[in-house]
Amino acid sequence: MTTAPSAGHDDNATRWFMLAIISLGFIALTLNWFDVATAFPLIGAQFNVGLPSLSYLISLFIVGYGLAHIPGGMLATAIGMKRTLVIGLTLQGVAGLMSGLSASYLELEWFRLLSGIGGSAFIAVGFAAVAVWFQRSRVTLALGISGGAAFSAGAAFALYIWIYLQDATSWRTSLALAGAFELIVACVVLIWFKVPAGSHALGGGRFEQKALSASVVSRDLWIYGLALLGGYGAYFTTSQLFTTYATTQRHFNPSLAGLLAALIVLAGVPGGLLGGQWADRSRNLKAFVVGALLASAVFLALIPVASTWALWVIGIAIGFFTIFGFAAWSSVPARVSGIRHEYIGTATGLMLTLAAVGGFFIPILFGHLVPHTGYNTGWLVLAGLTAVFALAGLFGRNPAAAVSDPSGPVAPGRVGDLIGTQPAGAAATPTEGETT
Numbered sequence: 229m230t231t232a233p234s235a236g237h238d239d240n241a242t243r244w245f246m247l248a249i250i251s252l253g254f255i256a257l258t259l260n261w262f263d264v265a266t267a268f269p270l271i272g273a274q275f276n277v278g279l280p281s282l283s284y285l286i287s288l289f290i291v292g293y294g295l296a297h298i299p300g301g302m303l304a305t306a307i308g309m310k311r312t313l314v315i316g317l318t319l320q321g322v323a324g325l326m327s328g329l330s331a332s333y334l335e336l337e338w339f340r341l342l343s344g345i346g347g348s349a350f351i352a353v354g355f356a357a358v359a360v361w362f363q364r365s366r367v368t369l370a371l372g373i374s375g376g377a378a379f380s381a382g383a384a385f386a387l388y389i390w391i392y393l394q395d396a397t398s399w400r401t402s403l404a405l406a407g408a409f410e411l412i413v414a415c416v417v418l419i420w421f422k423v424p425a426g427s428h429a430l431g432g433g434r435f436e437q438k439a440l441s442a443s444v445v446s447r448d449l450w451i452y453g454l455a456l457l458g459g460y461g462a463y464f465t466t467s468q469l470f471t472t473y474a475t476t477q478r479h480f481n482p483s484l485a486g487l488l489a490a491l492i493v494l495a496g497v498p499g500g501l502l503g504g505q506w507a508d509r510s511r512n513l514k515a516f517v518v519g520a521l522l523a524s525a526v527f528l529a530l531i532p533v534a535s536t537w538a539l540w541v542i543g544i545a546i547g548f549f550t551i552f553g554f555a556a557w558s559s560v561p562a563r564v565s566g567i568r569h570e571y572i573g574t575a576t577g578l579m580l581t582l583a584a585v586g587g588f589f590i591p592i593l594f595g596h597l598v599p600h601t602g603y604n605t606g607w608l609v610l611a612g613l614t615a616v617f618a619l620a621g622l623f624g625r626n627p628a629a630a631v632s633d634p635s636g637p638v639a640p641g642r643v644g645d646l647i648g649t650q651p652a653g654a655a656a657t658p659t660e661g662e663t664t
Contacts, residue, residue: 243361243362243424245420246357246361246421246422247358247361247362247370247373247374249416249417249420249421250313250354250357250358250374250421251373251374251377251378252378252413252416253313253317253350253354253413253417254351254354254374254375254378254379254382255378255379255381255382255385255413256317256320256321256382256406256409256410256413257317257320257347257350257351257354257379257382257410258379258380258381258382258383258386258493259382259383259385259386259390259406259409259410260320260321260323260324260343260347260386260403260406260407260410261289261343261347261382261383261386262382262383262386262387262467262468262493263324263386263390263402263403263406264285264289264327264340264403265286265386265387265467265468265469265471265489266386266387266388266390266391266394266399266402266471266486267394267399267402267403268282268285268468268471268472269472269482270394270398270399271285271333271336271399275332275333275336277333278599279469279472279595279598279599280595280596280599281333282595283465283469283591283592283594283595283596284337284592284595285336285337285340286464286465286468286469286587286591287587287588287589287591287592288337288340288341288344289340289341289343289344289347290344290464290584290587290588290591291341291344291588292340292341292342292343292344292345292346292347292348293344293345293347293348293351293580293584293587294344294348294580294581294584294585294587294588295344295345295348295581296344296345296346296348296349297348297351297352297576297577297578297580297581297584298352298444298574298577298578298581299349299577300312300316300348300349300350300352300353300573300577301352301353301356301571301572301573301574301575301576301577301578302573302574303315303349304352304353304356304570304573304574305570305571305573305574308423309353309356309357309360309423309573310417310418310421310422310423312349312350312353312573313350313353313354313357313417313421314414314417314418315346315349316346316347316348316349316350316351316353317346317350317410317411317413317414317417318346318411318414319342319343319345319346319349320342320343320345320346320347320350320407320410321346321407321408321409321410321411321413321414322342322346322407322411323339323340323342323343323345323346323407324339324343324403324404324406324407324408324410325403325404325407325408325411326339326342326407327339327340327343327403327404327407328399328400328401328402328403328404328405328407329400329404330400348577348580351375351580352573352574352576352577352580353573354374354375355371355374355375355558355561355572355573355576356569356572356573356576357421357423358370358371358374358375359371359559359561359562359569359572360423360424360569360572361424363562363569366508367508367559367562367563368503368504368505368507368508368555368556368559368563369501369504369505369508369555370504371504371555371558371559372500372501372502372503372504372505372507372551372555373500373501373504375500375554375555375558376496376497376499376500376501376503376504376551376552376554376555376558377496377497377498377500377501377551379496379500379551380493380494380495380496380497380499380500380547380551381494381497383467383490383493383494383496384490384491384493384494384497386406387467387468387471387486387489387490387492387493388486388487388489388490389490390402390406391482391483391486393405444574444575444578446561446565446567446575448560448564448565448624448625449560449561449565449575449578449579450578450582451620451621451623451624452517452557452560452564452579452621452624453578453579453580453581453582453583454582454617454620455517455518455521455557455617455618455619455620455621455624456517456521456554456557456579456582456583456586456617456618456621457582457583457585457586457613457617458521458525458586458590458610458613458614458615458616458617458618459521459524459525459550459553459586459614459617459618460583460584460586460587460590461586461587461588461589461590461591461610461613462524462525462528462586462590462610462611462613462614463524463546463547463550464587464590464591465590465591465594465610466492466528466543466546466610467489467492467493467547468489468591469591469594469595470485470488470489470492470543471485471486471488471489472485473603474488474489474539477603478536478539488539488540488543489543491540491543491544491547492543492544492546492547493547494547495543495544495545495546495547495548495551496547496548496550496551496552496554497551498548499547499548499549499550499551499552499555500551500552500554500555502552503516503520503551503552503553503554503555503556504555504556507555507556507559511626511627512626513556513559513560513563513564513626513627514621514622514624514625514626516552516553516555516556516557517553517556517557517618517621517624518553518618518619518621518622519553520549520550520552520553520554520556521549521550521553521614521615521617521618521621522614522615522618523545523549524545524546524549524550524553524614525611525612525614525615525618526611527542527545527546527549528546528607528608528610528611528614529607529608529611529612530542531604531607532603532604532607532608557579558576560579560624561575561576561579563627564624564625564626564627586613586617590610590613593609594606594609594610597609
């Protein structure tokens with residue numbers, strides 16, 4: 229085990245090292261999430277299933293993913309942040325290995341469900357881990373790097389690089405190798421990750437029922453969670469089924485279609501970085517979330533009328549704006565609701581669970597709608613759902629003070645110092661002389 233970080237430069241270097249470890253976990257998470265999408269044609273041929281059944285593989289992952297967010301946060305409170313991160317990565321890694329060994333489509337469905345549960349336990353606590361290390365400054369940027377850029381990079385690897393691995397081996401081997409990679413990442417977290425010095429509550433402890441209840445009833449968690457519901461489902465439907473659409477409807481060759489799908493999620497890398505950087509310096513978090521989702525809805529609506537070359541621009545724009553807004557969205561528990569450190573995982577889990585409702589139902593709706601009405605109607609429905617739910621975000625609050633740190637940790641009294649000490653649901657109060 230490494231020793232506790234010292235003050236000053238070492239402390240700053242340590243938090244960025246912790247961010248790198250958590251970001252590696254996000255890459256492993258989405259690699260094992262999206263890799264199954266590249267194998268859809270081969271899975272469908274081997275198990276004799278079509279688009280409606282294949283869309284269930286997306287939704288079943290989201291079922292496990294949505295169900296375990298809040299329990300994962302509560303588990304972190306009980307046994308500690310580090311143990312929960314390792315458990316989540318290990319469970320998803322094992323499920324990835326077993327997905328490649330599935331003897332039937334039913335077995336594959338069960339392992340996708342288990343993969344979602346493991347990924348869920350990791351991601352809610354992963355956001356919390358970033359928030360507690362960057363509580364004093366740059367929290368939105370750090371969340372944009374991990375939950376935005378690293379998240380998107382892992383998905384891009386799965387949707388494009390894994391095609392070549394799959395062609396060189398088989399879809400079974402490609403899924404198993406992704407699972408093995410995640411198990412290696414779990415070992416990295418086990419060996420090197422730690423919580424900030426003095427944060428004894430993050431090592432596990434007794435529940436405080438009143439504090440937990442206060443965290444999960446924060447109105448902004450519910451409002452922003454619902455705001456993402458439509459866009460969340462539309463993003464995962466588009467990123468995982470756009471390859472099928474491009475090959476069957478727009479006559480792309482499989483390699484180009486895979487590249488297009490990869491660019492959709494890869495656009496989230498600059499989206500997460502820019503969204504996190506700019507939102508960090510603004511009090512108007514609401515505009516970042518709602519505005520980005522509405523932009524995504526517009527581009528989704530353009531798919532049916534776009535020319536073939538314009539699909540590249542539209543796909544990249546959808547991926548960029550979704551993750552651009554997601555970076556700001558993921559900072560709501562820390563910046564808007566002021567959740568105590570040990571309950572940030574549960575609070576983030578609540579928001580992700582609400583969003584995961586869309587992640588479950590929308591791919592199923594799309595998969596059943598398209599065979600009867602066509603893809604054009606499907607894209608318009610995705611656009612409408614994204615826009616309608618995004619408007620719910622207009623009722624959410626903004627942070628009371630901007631978090632901006634061009635050079636290092638902020639001085640005591642800034643909003644970062646208030647996170648985890650003020651009552652849950654209370655917004656931070658700006659200090660004298662603080663500007664937007």
